[in-house]
Amino acid sequence: MRLRLRPCGNYKERYEEELPIFETDFGRLCCIAGLVLLFFVIPFVFGHYGLYVLNHVGIYAIATVGLNILIGFTGQISLGHGAFFGVGAYTAAILMTRLHVPFLASILAGGIFTAVVGLIFGIPSSRLKHLYLTISTLAGQFILEYIFVHWKSLTGGTEGLILPKSTIFGVPLRGDRAFFYVIFVFFVLFLWVAKNVVRTRYGRAFVAIRDNDQAAEGMGIPIFRYKLLSFAISSFYTGFAGAIWAAYIGSITPEPFTFGLSIEFIAMIIIGGLGSITGSDFGATVITLLNEFLSQAASYFMNVKGLAGAALTIAPLREFFFGLIIVLFLIFEPRGIAEVWRIVKSSFRLWPFSY
Amino acid sequence: MGFFLQLLVQGLSIGCLYAIAALGFVMIFKSSSVLNFAHGELLAIGAYIFLVLAVWLKLPIYAVFILTFLGSFALGFAIERLFLRPMIGEALIEVIMLTVGLSAMFKGLILFIFSGNTYVYPSFLPAHLTLRIGGIAISPVYTATFLITATFLVLFGLFFKYSSQGIYMRSVADNQVASLSLGVNVRRVFALSWAIAALVCAMSGIILGIINGINVHDLSKMGLKVFPVVILGGLESIGGAIIGGLIIGLIETFVSGYLSTSLRDVVAYVVLVIILMVKPYGLFGLVEIERV
Numbered sequence: 001m002r003l004r005l006r007p008c009g010n011y012k013e014r015y016e017e018e019l020p021i022f023e024t025d026f027g028r029l030c031c032i033a034g035l036v037l038l039f040f041v042i043p044f045v046f047g048h049y050g051l052y053v054l055n056h057v058g059i060y061a062i063a064t065v066g067l068n069i070l071i072g073f074t075g076q077i078s079l080g081h082g083a084f085f086g087v088g089a090y091t092a093a094i095l096m097t098r099l100h101v102p103f104l105a106s107i108l109a110g111g112i113f114t115a116v117v118g119l120i121f122g123i124p125s126s127r128l129k130h131l132y133l134t135i136s137t138l139a140g141q142f143i144l145e146y147i148f149v150h151w152k153s154l155t156g157g158t159e160g161l162i163l164p165k166s167t168i169f170g171v172p173l174r175g176d177r178a179f180f181y182v183i184f185v186f187f188v189l190f191l192w193v194a195k196n197v198v199r200t201r202y203g204r205a206f207v208a209i210r211d212n213d214q215a216a217e218g219m220g221i222p223i224f225r226y227k228l229l230s231f232a233i234s235s236f237y238t239g240f241a242g243a244i245w246a247a248y249i250g251s252i253t254p255e256p257f258t259f260g261l262s263i264e265f266i267a268m269i270i271i272g273g274l275g276s277i278t279g280s281d282f283g284a285t286v287i288t289l290l291n292e293f294l295s296q297a298a299s300y301f302m303n304v305k306g307l308a309g310a311a312l313t314i315a316p317l318r319e320f321f322f323g324l325i326i327v328l329f330l331i332f333e334p335r336g337i338a339e340v341w342r343i344v345k346s347s348f349r350l351w352p353f354s355y
Numbered sequence: 356m357g358f359f360l361q362l363l364v365q366g367l368s369i370g371c372l373y374a375i376a377a378l379g380f381v382m383i384f385k386s387s388s389v390l391n392f393a394h395g396e397l398l399a400i401g402a403y404i405f406l407v408l409a410v411w412l413k414l415p416i417y418a419v420f421i422l423t424f425l426g427s428f429a430l431g432f433a434i435e436r437l438f439l440r441p442m443i444g445e446a447l448i449e450v451i452m453l454t455v456g457l458s459a460m461f462k463g464l465i466l467f468i469f470s471g472n473t474y475v476y477p478s479f480l481p482a483h484l485t486l487r488i489g490g491i492a493i494s495p496v497y498t499a500t501f502l503i504t505a506t507f508l509v510l511f512g513l514f515f516k517y518s519s520q521g522i523y524m525r526s527v528a529d530n531q532v533a534s535l536s537l538g539v540n541v542r543r544v545f546a547l548s549w550a551i552a553a554l555v556c557a558m559s560g561i562i563l564g565i566i567n568g569i570n571v572h573d574l575s576k577m578g579l580k581v582f583p584v585v586i587l588g589g590l591e592s593i594g595g596a597i598i599g600g601l602i603i604g605l606i607e608t609f610v611s612g613y614l615s616t617s618l619r620d621v622v623a624y625v626v627l628v629i630i631l632m633v634k635p636y637g638l639f640g641l642v643e644i645e646r647v
Contacts, residue, residue: 071448075446075448077448077451077452079392079455121628123632124628124631124632124635131390131447131451131590132631132635134390134451135390135582135586135627135631136627136628136631138579138582138624139582139583139624139625139627139628139631140624140628142579142620142621142624143621143624143625143628146617146620146621150617259579260459263455263458263459266452266455267456267459270452270456274449315466316462316463316464316466316467316470316471317463317467318463319459319460319462319463319466320459320460320462320463320464320466320467321463322456322459322460322463323456323457323458323459323460323461323462323463324456324460325456326452326453326455326456326459326460327438327453327456327457327460330442330445330449330452330453330456331438331441331442331453334445334449
């Protein structure tokens with residue numbers, strides 16, 4: 001068997017040839033090498049803190065891949081995904097603490113229940129164009145936040161819930177490394193599913209709706225159904241990520257699931273690249289690292305004498321940086337890091353005769 | 356009955372605040388069909404400019420008003436020039452997300468400079484504005500709010516209906532490309548509408564500041580509260596914004612008075628979802644024929 005590396009021109013003759021995920025065997029090799037690196041090298045190289053950060057990257061990447069299917073591919077903005085993340089987390093937490101449902105079943109249920117909740121807030125978008133989904137998810141964000149705090153008998157109110165130790169088929173999940181495997185197995189699985197969803201009939205329908213909804217309807221795409229489907233898929237992803245997060249952290253309070261988290265998710269996909277599955281992972285990585293960097297910087301300044309004041313001023317700057325990054329990317333590189341990555345790759349490929 | 360009246364007056368006054376907060380939002384939406392998620396921060400910026408001029412620099416009050424208005428007008432221009440103009444021609448969702456980014460940016464900046472404390476303005480309203488209706492005293496602030504809201508309503512109604520700039524704005528909102536080809540200066544329309552909106556926001560921010568003191572978190576929450584108001588009234592209707600504001604204000608006060616205080620913050624959004632499901636174009640909104 002001969003490896004197909006990069007051809008020196010575009011020799012595609014049929015549409016099917018445009019479809020494969022990997023155009024060349026080189027890409028496939030890179031992917032396999034990446035997976036080996038991910039599962040057999042990284043967990044043993046990084047320490048606790050490194051794995052902790054990586055786990056967060058993985059969880060957020062799952063959530064943002066989902067959000068990107070909605071915003072990047074279907075062109076519907078959601079400002080409620082912070083709360084949907086929370087719905088997943090709370091569903092899993094409640095199932096595990098109150099009903100003693102096993103870990104895998106609870107996180108799956110977390111995803112499914114979030115999809116249902118998402119659908120409820122997605123219904124208004126059926127009748128109207130894009131703006132209205134944004135507003136109804138905004139309402140969803142605040143209503144859900146309210147429920148997290150005030151339905152004390154179910155969610156534990158502001159004290160929150162403490163989850164029991166998670167087990168998979170009787171094997172207890174202990175420590176960052178165990179969760180690293182859980183998170184990244186699901187991450188790879190969900191990435192694969194998303195990659196395939198967007199290049200099938202469904203994904204193409206989503207893109208058609210994004211680019212021109214009237215034309216899409218004219219071509220026989222039932223817009224309402226596809227918009228809701230996209231919304232359900234995206235809330236499922238986010239809810240699932242939230243559920244894993246709850247199990248990983250081990251205790252949840254309503255605090256993290258605010259409007260700010262929704263904006264963070266949006267920042268992730270804008271930075272990564274709208275309408276790019278790999279882009280969402282870049283975005284999740286950058287924002288998580290930025291977050292960690294800023295909180296490390298804050299705690300560093302906290303310990304240095306005379307700079308404790310500076311530590312306090314860093315906290316609001318976090319929000320400022322998120323905003324600034326969103327704005328700068330939208331103005332200068334609306335297609336995000338994914339596009340930068342593509343340009344870098346193609347400049348290598350075309351070197352020395354780039355045009 | 357006394358309690359009911361009390362709630363009624365309180366609800367109407369809060370409603371007026373919502374209405375006046377919504378005006379600037381409708382202004383931007385009408386001219387560029389952008390949902391401005393940075394609205395609360397625009398309110399806050401106006402309020403803080405006023406604070407700096409009135410409390411820190413201790414200027415006379417009329418100068419403070421004039422300078423605040425000039426400053427926020429210029430700020431509106433600047434925001435449009437720096438952030439919105441590069442986005443002309445881009446998809447609407449990108450512009451909307453840009454305002455989400457702007458909102459986080461401004462909020463962070465204000466928190467950085469002023470921190471999250473609540474500041475209070477010196478009192479400057481004449482006491483003879485106090486009204487008495489059936490034993491309930493209405494404080495001068497609320498009277499001023501009523502007056503200002505009414506004035507702005509009339510001014511904007513006239514502006515959009517009769518002035519050429521107002522008509523340009525409506526045409527741009529309706530169809531950017533068509534109005535470009537008919538010779539409307541779309542850039543100027545955008546710049547002007549952001550400038551006017553920033554001015555109106557400053558006015559609203561100042562009023563909110565007089566009543567509650569100013570705090571970034573409250574004001575940015577207020578900016579999001581605008582959404583139920585304008586959806587209820589109909590997105591492009593200024594009269595609708597006023598009515599919507601009053602209704603939301605009343606609902607909030609009555610719910611917190613008779614049911615539970617904690618429901619106060621969330622009831623507006625419940626109303627919002629119900630309206631989106633039942634009557635999505637609001638009470639006075641334009642019903643678009645294309646339903647895709």
